[in-house]
Amino acid sequence: xxxxxxxxxxxxxxxxxxxxxxxxxxxxxxxxxxxxxxxxxxxxxxxxxxxxxxxxxxxxxxxxxxxxxxxxxxxxxxxxxxxxxxxxxxxxxxxxxxxxxxxxxxxxxxxxxxxxxxxxxxxxxxxxxxxxxxxxxxxxxxxxxxxxxxxxxxxxxxxxxxxxxxxxxxxxxxxxxxxxxxxxxxxxxxxxxxxxxxxxxxxxxxxxxxxxxxxxxxxxxxxxxxxxxxxxxxxxxxxxxxxxxxxxxxxxxxxxxxxxxxxxxxxxxxxxxxxxxxxxxxxxxxxxxxxxxxxxxxxxxxxxxxxxxxxxxxxxxxxxxxxxxxxxxxxxxxxxxxxxxxxxxxxxxxxxxxxxxxxxxxxxxxxxxxxxxxxxxxxxxxxxxxxxxxxxxxxxxxxxxxxxxxxxxxxxxxxxxxxxxxxxxxxxxxxxxxxxxxxxxxxxxxxxxxxxxxxxxxxxxxxx
Numbered sequence: 052x053x054x055x056x057x058x059x060x061x062x063x064x065x066x067x068x069x070x071x072x073x074x075x076x077x078x079x080x081x082x083x084x085x086x087x088x089x090x091x092x093x094x095x096x097x098x099x100x101x102x103x104x105x106x107x108x109x110x111x112x113x114x115x116x117x118x119x120x121x122x123x124x125x126x127x128x129x130x131x132x133x134x135x136x137x138x139x140x141x142x143x144x145x146x147x148x149x150x151x152x153x154x155x156x157x158x159x160x161x162x163x164x165x166x167x168x169x170x171x172x173x174x175x176x177x178x179x180x181x182x183x184x185x186x187x188x189x190x191x192x193x194x195x196x197x198x199x200x201x202x203x204x205x206x207x208x209x210x211x212x213x214x215x216x217x218x219x220x221x222x223x224x225x226x227x228x229x230x231x232x233x234x235x236x237x238x239x240x241x242x243x244x245x246x247x248x249x250x251x252x253x254x255x256x257x258x259x260x261x262x263x264x265x266x267x268x269x270x271x272x273x274x275x276x277x278x279x280x281x282x283x284x285x286x287x288x289x290x291x292x293x294x295x296x297x298x299x300x301x302x303x304x305x306x307x308x309x310x311x312x313x314x315x316x317x318x319x320x321x322x323x324x325x326x327x328x329x330x331x332x333x334x335x336x337x338x339x340x341x342x343x344x345x346x347x348x349x350x351x352x353x354x355x356x357x358x359x360x361x362x363x364x365x366x367x368x369x370x371x372x373x374x375x376x377x378x379x380x381x382x383x384x385x386x387x388x389x390x391x392x393x394x395x396x397x398x399x400x401x402x403x404x405x406x407x408x409x410x411x412x413x414x415x416x417x418x419x420x421x422x423x424x425x426x427x428x429x430x431x432x433x434x435x436x437x438x439x440x441x442x443x444x445x446x447x448x449x450x451x452x453x454x455x456x457x458x459x460x461x462x463x464x465x466x467x468x469x470x471x472x473x474x475x476x477x478x479x480x481x482x483x484x485x486x487x488x489x490x491x492x493x494x495x496x497x498x499x500x501x502x503x504x505x506x507x508x509x510x511x512x513x514x515x
Contacts, residue, residue: 053125054223055188056264058109061131065111065157066104068133072151073100081146084161086169095119095170096149107177108185108220120176122169123159129166132158185220189257192219195250202242202250209245210238211312213253222257224314225292226264230256231318232291237325238309238316244326263288291317307448320448328426329355330515331434331449335441336456337484339467341499341506342437345456348507349435352514355425357436362421363414367391375413379406415444422449433515439484442492454513455493457486459500 053061077093079085085092096115103114113121123129134156141148146164149157159166171179192198198218205212212218213227222230231238233256236249245253267288290300295308295317304321332354334345343358350356366372367390376391377384380399386392400407422436426449438446447453490496497509 053109053129054226054264055106055109055221056226056261056267058111058125059106059265061125062104062106062111065131065133068155069101069113069151069157070104071100071102072153072155072157074098074149075152076150078148078150079146080141080148081161081164083164084146084159084166084168086167092168092170096121107182108188108216109223110182112176114173118173119170120173122167122171122176122182124167124181126161126165126167127163129159129161132160134158184217186216186218188221189219189254189261192254195247195254198254199245199247199250202245205242207242208239208311209236209242210314210316212242214312214314219257221261224316225289226257226260228292228317229260229290231323233260235322237323238311238318239327240325241327291319293317305445307445324451329429329432329434330451331426331436332513333441333447333450333453334435334437334456335439335453335489335493336499337458337463337486338439339463339470340456340458341466342439342456344499344503344506345454345497345510346435346437348510349433349514354433354435354514355429355431357422357425357434359418359436359438362418366414366417367393369417372413372417376410379409379413411440411444415440419444419446422446442489443484447492452494452513453492455490455496457490457496457498457500462500 074096075098077096079089079093082089096119099115099117099119101113102116105112105114109124111123111125113123115121136156137150137154138148138156138158141158142160144160144162144164145158146161146166147159147168149159151157159168176182187198201218202209202212210227210231213222213230214224228238230253234249234252236245236253291306294306296305298304299306299319299322302319302321304319306317307320308315308317310316332349334342334349336342343360346356346358367376373391376396380396384392384395396410400410418438426434436446438444441447441450441453495513497506497513499506
């Protein structure tokens with residue numbers, strides 16, 4: 052959908068060609084484009100001269116030399132095409148065509164046919180629907196007090212509020228993502244948690260983003276392509292929108308895409324934290340490093356804790372997961388007692404990288420769902436969870452801080468010897484676990500090669 056910068060660009064382009072033009076005739080191919088009687092619409096505009104073009108929110112306003120204006124909303128895919136010669140035929144998506152007295156033509160074209168046109172008296176057009184319901188544009192906000200009072204009554208995500216044209220006019224999906232990125236505000240932050248200082252930053256960032264976008268001719272997107280010498284180059288200056296999985300320009304963490312109110316939303320999970328969610332610590336490390344001991348320490352200090360092993364264990368009891376595992380490994384994955392033979396799975400995936408990846412595709416999204424739902428639904432203010440593949444599965448996106456548990460090889464092997472599986476089998480499970488990279492990513496690296504007391508002394512400094 053064309054947003055404010057795109058509509059401003061279209062308005063500026065059209066102004067170069069249609070101001071001073073007098074309408075000789077109009078053809079309406081799609082009557083739903085016209086608000087009211089389309090025949091009356093034609094008669095009211097015949098013989099009228101366009102004196103000025105302006106914009107309010109995402110509406111283009113055609114001013115005429117008499118006391119009427121034409122409001123035009125492009126909606127999803129509305130476009131204007133100017134032809135400097137007379138035309139007899141038009142392609143199938145033409146909705147309304149204006150013929151000028153100098154034989155030039157202005158065509159309104161709309162693939163989805165959602166756009167609307169409406170004639171209103173020029174003396175009252177700003178005070179009648181739909182313009183009367185529009186909120187102020189960011190450029191016009193001088194005092195944020197009244198806007199902040201409105202925010203204080205809303206618990207919905209701030210992104211949904213900023214997309215609401217009755218709150219603030221002119222921001223669409225692309226530019227809201229950009230504004231929230233610049234202000235380091237999580238798009239799902241409840242609106243009533245936004246401070247006056249944050250709202251002031253939102254307004255200032257909105258003005259900055261919109262001005263740069265207007266100077267660039269907007270963003271060339273699927274439904275909008277500028278012309279007449281305008282390059283639509285703002286998409287080359289985007290920080291967040293459409294950049295899922297690319298590194299954040301501030302912290303280098305991969306950007307994440309979620310859906311807020313049904314709209315695709317890209318943000319940095321590292322830079323843009325949701326204050327309504329609990330403080331979350333993610334714990335990782337190689338097998339036998341002592342992740343469960345670290346988790347126990349956080350639990351003893353009042354944290355709600357989640358064990359990746361326990362989550363996976365419960366998922367094995369899920370009938371859907373069970374069926375997928377049987378499909379992947381065959382019926383012989385079932386033990387004599389009817390349970391999943393995890394030892395068989397371990398021994399298989401050690402030698403079969405393809406099956407290992409497919410098994411991860413079964414479990415990773417389900418584990419993520421458990422963790423994300425716990426974080427969003429719990430009343431606890433502090434959560435800690437351990438996950439061997441914390442970074443590989445991108446679960447660090449949910450964490451405020453991460454801890455890598457390091458251990459020397461001798462201590463690791465000594466601890467693994469106490470387990471039921473052969474040492475070499477257990478060590479083989481670490482294949483693909485990038486210790487160096489994970490250490491670099493972690494907020495803290497804790498050495499657990501010594502005693503439990505030494506471990507607790509290190510953790511004591513980290514517990515909030």
